[in-house]
Amino acid sequence: MNVDHFWEEMIRYYSNIVGKYGNPVQRALQKLSALEINTICSTHGPVWRKYAHKAIEIYDRLSRYEGEDGVVVIYGSMYGNTEQMAEAIASSLSANGVKNIVLHNVSKSPASYVLKDVFKYKGVIIGSPTYSNSLFPEVEAILSKIEMREVKNRLYGYFGSFTWAGAAVKRLTAFGEKMKWETVGTPVEQKQGLKADKYEECWALGEAMANKLKIEN
Numbered sequence: 001m002n003v004d005h006f007w008e009e010m011i012r013y014y015s016n017i018v019g020k021y022g023n024p025v026q027r028a029l030q031k032l033s034a035l036e037i038n039t040i041c042s043t044h045g046p047v048w049r050k051y052a053h054k055a056i057e058i059y060d061r062l063s064r065y066e067g068e069d070g071v072v073v074i075y076g077s078m079y080g081n082t083e084q085m086a087e088a089i090a091s092s093l094s095a096n097g098v099k100n101i102v103l104h105n106v107s108k109s110p111a112s113y114v115l116k117d118v119f120k121y122k123g124v125i126i127g128s129p130t131y132s133n134s135l136f137p138e139v140e141a142i143l144s145k146i147e148m149r150e151v152k153n154r155l156y157g158y159f160g161s162f163t164w165a166g167a168a169v170k171r172l173t174a175f176g177e178k179m180k181w182e183t184v185g186t187p188v189e190q191k192q193g194l195k196a197d198k199y200e201e202c203w204a205l206g207e208a209m210a211n212k213l214k215i216e217n
């Protein structure tokens with residue numbers, strides 16, 4: 001099996017099980033830093049010999065909440081309106097030079113994979129339709145998992161759709177403030193299906209995130 005598969009699974013394990021405990025992990029790594037580690041016998045995973053140092057490197061990076069160059073776009077969508085926005089933003093990210101882009105439709109991607117990519121990437125863009133004056137429930141569930149793990153230092157973009165009174169974008173604003181994430185670009189809010197002016201705004205959001213990542217890396 002390709003060893004890269006293990007790194008992805010290690011990040012998924014860390015994000016879901018250990019994710020909240022960045023500081024204790026940093027303290028443990030500090031304690032062990034004087035030792036020469038040749039073998040790691042993990043309780044929930046393979047025994048690492050050849051790649052022991054790479055495993056430590058990954059835990060070090062994740063426990064400092066340091067994201068890689070790339071963007072995860074997370075969205076929910078009942079009829080496809082918010083999905084159109086997510087796809088426009090992803091197209092813009094790609095056209096503006098972002099190489100690592102992952103899209104997660106929360107009704108299809110298991111939450112553990114979504115969380116993995118929130119820990120993995122520096123850029124996080126979240127979109128939701130308004131649903132009973134709040135967020136689409138599966139998006140709300142993901143926000144709660146991210147909040148619980150106190151993920152830090154993300155570049156954050158967001159967008160949403162509504163029909164009569166938008167609430168999704170307001171809730172996504174409050175989420176970003178609570179997380180103390182840096183908002184990138186202008187949030188996009190559209191009524192129902194994607195129109196030309198809102199397509200432009202989605203494009204601008206993707207472009208702003210791509211430019212910000214270039215400065216950060």
Ligand SMILES: Cc1cc2nc3c(=O)[nH]c(=O)nc-3n(C[C@H](O)[C@H](O)[C@H](O)COP(=O)(O)O)c2cc1C
Binds near residue numbers: 077083130133166167
């Ligand atoms: C169950 C349900 C609840 C909704 N609640 C609201 C609401 O509270 N306020 C609003 O403006 N639109 C509401 N809408 C309309 C959707 O937000 C709107 O159609 C949106 O564009 C759907 O986006 P989507 O295709 O990505 O799901 C609701 C739609 C459904 C199906």
